[in-house]
Amino acid sequence: MxxxxxxxxxxxxxxxxxxxxxxxxxxxxxxxxxxxxxxxxxxxxxxxxxxxxxxxxxxxxxxxxxxxxxxxxxxxxxxxxxxxxxxxxxxxxxxxxxxxxxxxxxxxxxxxxxxxxxxxxxxxxxxxxxxxxLFRRIPRASVDLSESNRAARSSQSTFNRNDKRDIAPVVNASFKASGKQYKVLVIGTSTGGPVALQRILTQLPANYPHPILLIQHMPAAFTPAFAVRLNGLCKIQVKEAENGDVMKPGCAYLAPGGLQMLIEKSGAYGRIKVISGKEDMNYKPSVDITFASVSKVFADKALAVVLTGMGADGREGARLLKTAGSSIWAQDEASSVVYGMPQAVTQAGLSSKSIALEQMANAILKETIGR
Known part of the structure; x- marks a missing residue:
């Protein structure tokens, strides 16, 4: 039909x-x-x-x-x-x-x-x-929630851009942290990504101890406004990445539209390098490009998350990260607007966990900082 x-x-x-x-x-x-x-x-x-x-x-x-x-x-x-x-x-x-x-x-x-x-x-x-x-974007049957958690999740369904209050994430009691040590969190996404990133990043504390790299398929005219919007909503800092930025804990760097974001070794966390990249690249920014760069600098110390999006961008970069010993997670099908990118890394056997969007922030916090 x-x-x-x-x-x-x-x-x-x-x-x-x-x-x-x-x-x-x-x-x-x-x-x-x-x-x-x-x-x-x-x-x-x-x-x-x-x-x-x-x-x-x-x-x-x-x-x-x-x-x-x-x-x-x-x-x-x-x-x-x-x-x-x-x-x-x-x-x-x-x-x-x-x-x-x-x-x-x-x-x-x-x-x-x-x-x-x-x-x-x-x-x-x-x-x-x-x-x-649309109702599948926030699945209600994926976890057993108490009435209090149902109310908490309902309160998260819409964010007011001027509201920076703490919002308690939905807890999945069955999630067990791996005990790995991390130095960076990197997230790649496309269709449905702006809302998904907002849901996750607004739940991270201001003192989050690692730098965060964000790759969202988005035109060059949009990424500055999106970074400003996220910064106004989040307790962490969010900025559009610039060439030469020294990565700092508690700051998220959004890859500029129309360009590629790479990481170079420098100091404790690294330095951002922004380049135009090859003309024939399908995506600018590309999740694959940033993931591959992160694998060279951080080896096994990265947690890489692939969220909702069309296509398979991120799969080959995730392969390099996994080979280096880093952890790969994917958003689950039920909560994805488009289950393309997460499906690609999952079907390739690269993702160790498939996690619903409303549980993602809590899982990241448990995994990376033990809370």
Whole structure:
């Protein structure tokens, strides 16, 4: 059965263009379109699409408001279209906070190096989102929770960006730390990553004793705004990585969009090197590139976590890390928006643990600092 899609945009040209592209795939069916968020709400109730593509700036009701309304009435996976500007980045992050699962640049020439590649990427993203149900992002049957922990987990479902209070992580009593010693935590992710990273990083204490490396597939215009947003939410420090940064405990370094982040030996923790990398690389930043670099500097002293995302970026880097003696974990399928990257490392036999998102922060704390 084809995945049903609702296309929402105030531009008739863009609605037609997106509809034509999606209709080229026999597994996708555009069942309706809408000119604004208010129309979208009615069309969602009428056609019950599996996926919605949504513009941000629209008259009558904008895309962010529409996402909030849809998630409150008929939760449906939403793919946002946005401009690659500072304002576009802020609005897209707001949309992800509201419940959207992924985004793409509105200019197709910004999506990929050629038109055919851009078309395939749009189709792949819509199909990936269409195969997921939103309630599975936070599975309720994966662990036995007391009523108090149920309440704690419910309180974590939405984060206010101005709220930096301590939030108690959900405890999985069956998790046992390995006793390994670590010097760095490194996390790679893609689709669904911004929300997943927010859930994990907001639960780390300000005195977390290791530096943290973050690789999120994201355009260059978005990573500065995302780093600022995370820094405002978290007790640890978060910054966009810069060439020459000396890594410090309790600080997370977000790989800049459009570039590659490597680690060099320097002092107790290392120094960050940011380069442009090869033009033919599929991902900038690439999880594989950073993981491989970490394996050379930290050997068996890294905990590497692969979170939700399309594709298999991170698998080969994880292979190098495991060979060096480091630990590899993956997010489980039920809590992943797209079970691509975590599945790749799991099926390759590289991941030692598959962990639900709501348990990940607690597991990291137990493993790396014994609490």
């Amino acid at each position: 084809a995945i049903k899609v609702l296309v929402v945009d105030d531009s008739s040209f863009f609605r037609r263009r997106v509809s034509e592209i999606l209709s080229q795939d026999p597994n996708l069916e555009v069942v309706a379109d809408a000119r604004n968020g208010k129309e979208a709400l009615a069309k969602v109730a009428e056609f019950k699409p599996n996926v919605i593509t949504m513009d941000i700036e629209m008259p009558i009701m904008d895309g962010i408001t529409a996402v909030k309304e849809i998630m409150g009435s008929n939760p449906t996976p939403v793919l946002m279209f946005s401009s690659l500007t500072h304002d576009g980045a802020q609005a897209t992050l707001d949309a992800l906070d509201a419940g959207a699962l992924d985004f793409l640049p509105k200019k197709f020439e910004d999506i990929a190096t050629n038109r055919d590649q851009a078309i395939r990427l749009l189709q792949q993203k819509v199909k990936a989102l269409g195969q997921r149900r």
